[in-house]
Amino acid sequence: MDFLENVRIALRALSANKLRSTLTMLGIIIGVGAVVGLLAIGNGAAASITADVQGIGSNLIQVIPGQMRGGMGGGAASSAVLTMDDVDLLQDNLKNTAGIAPVAQVGATVTYANTTDNQTVTATTPDYLAIRNREILRGRALSDADGERAARVAVIGTETARQIFDGLNPIGRTFKINGVQFEVVGLLVEQGGSGFGSADEVILIPLETGFTRLLGTSTVQSGQRTINSILVSAADPDRLDTVTGDIERLLRREHGLAAGEDNDFSVFTQQEILSTLGTITTTLQVFLGAIAGISLLVGGIGIMNIMLVSVTERTREIGLRKAVGARRNIILGQFLTETLVLSIFGGILGILFGVGIGAITTATGMLTAQVTWESIAMAFGFSALIGLFFGIYPAYRAANLRPIEALRYE
């Protein structure tokens, strides 16, 4: 009495009641389909968020003054600054980088014709665009020459262009920042995305211009020009930790920090942001998984219900099988196999259903659903387990029927 024999018997019994078997399987099909489909959508959403973050620059490292970990505004924050000396130090000593850009930002009044607006102006070096993965749509980028002669030129984002120039081609137009006249030389490619600090709402000017024309004396401390942050792009994502460690080591020495003293600066990587997002998407998937799990459970109860009915209906058949010599375990195996065939077959159809949900979601263009082998394996394993779990009791009932009573059952 091998397994295949049992499967044959199970298929015959199930095909005897096709409608009932199909309806019973429907529970499992929907459950497994929900697991596979929802996880595919969850994975797709996670991947698209991750891609968005990586679009900002997955190799990006940001250094800001003050200690941000362990609570905002730690003791050192007010006195701690990052200076151009720090930037020069990193430029000279840091390895495995693709670019280093100091960033000095100031809120300024921007005027063009009759419109006045408050905007954040970012003074930086030409490396900035490469570090932030930004490209020029029209016009040109800031050049080293712009910095050397402190040229009054600006590269702006599309949203800013809309706000200031109201749809006019901004290239070559002049506008005023805090009363100083600037010429727009470049327009950035729109990055999209939403939320605060839109990447398209930006005014970039040469660092030198910023220091001489806009930032004023408040940014100079002890004869040093201070900046808001230093952006560093690691040459390779695998080197992020190395580069981060090197930055900390170099800056600690430069700032004369003793061993055991806290950093007076903070270093962030995109990796950390990604891991935070990872936590959120994991929570999302657990949530979706739980919903799907409940529907699987309901499907399993449906199977158990039908199997109990089936055992009752087939009491005489069980009696006969016992009369001609089927041992208890054979009957147990027969009914368990029947439940397993039902749930595994339902599982396979459910996987197809789930893949279909994913494909439809992708086709709508909302996001690209990603069906993973793990979710298929998990759903399949789950449906088999449910078949086993909910099949045991009905099979046990069948196996324990007393042959003489089962034969005489009307």
Next chain:
Amino acid sequence: MIDITEVRKIYKMGDQEVRALDGIDVHIGKGELAAIMGPSGSGKSTLLAILGCLDTPTSGSYKLDGLAVEKMSDNQLADVRNKKIGFVFQQFMLLARTSALENVMLPLTYAGINGRERRRRAEEALARVGLQDRMDHRPNELSGGQQQRVAIARALANSPAILLADEPTGALDSKTGADIMALFRRLHDEFEQTVIIVTHDPGIASQTNRTLRIADGKIVGDDWHPNGRSANGTEETVVAAPAAAH
């Protein structure tokens, strides 16, 4: 072959005790063709269940081929039913949507016989009951008499020591019933198969060699008529019966 001593079967129905069998002593030898007769409620079905190892006695001993059945576990009883006993029921009890051959293979499957040998034995059993050309038919494609023949082939498949039949002609018309009885006689005469038939029909009982009468859970009669009706020429029609089918 069968030794039953002081067997009792007592059911509890609420507060009442029902003595379905109340001290039965029977010996049935190898190769006998015997009938058990009695009115309904007499305990004859209970006795058949115990003889067939479908049920165990409350007390007393039952030795089948020297094996003490009353001490067996459920699995041992299943094995005894599989190898030593062939059942024939009034309602045939064939598996629906399952060919005659597969129905006959069932006890062989449970005996762990697989593949060609299983098929060969099943075909042989079907040939013995004259259904060699109906092997692939399903029960609903066979007449009542043919269905009962399939059931008899199934009972014979494992070459059991005893064939136990419970009202085997009860669901058949008298002509078909006679054919089935003839088949039992032939199996007994040609293959020396031990056959025990439970019936309430004196006509059936008269075709056996021995009639055990049971009433109120006790044996009340044990008549030997060794020649049965074979003496008055029935045997010739019996041998020809398979060709006549129904």
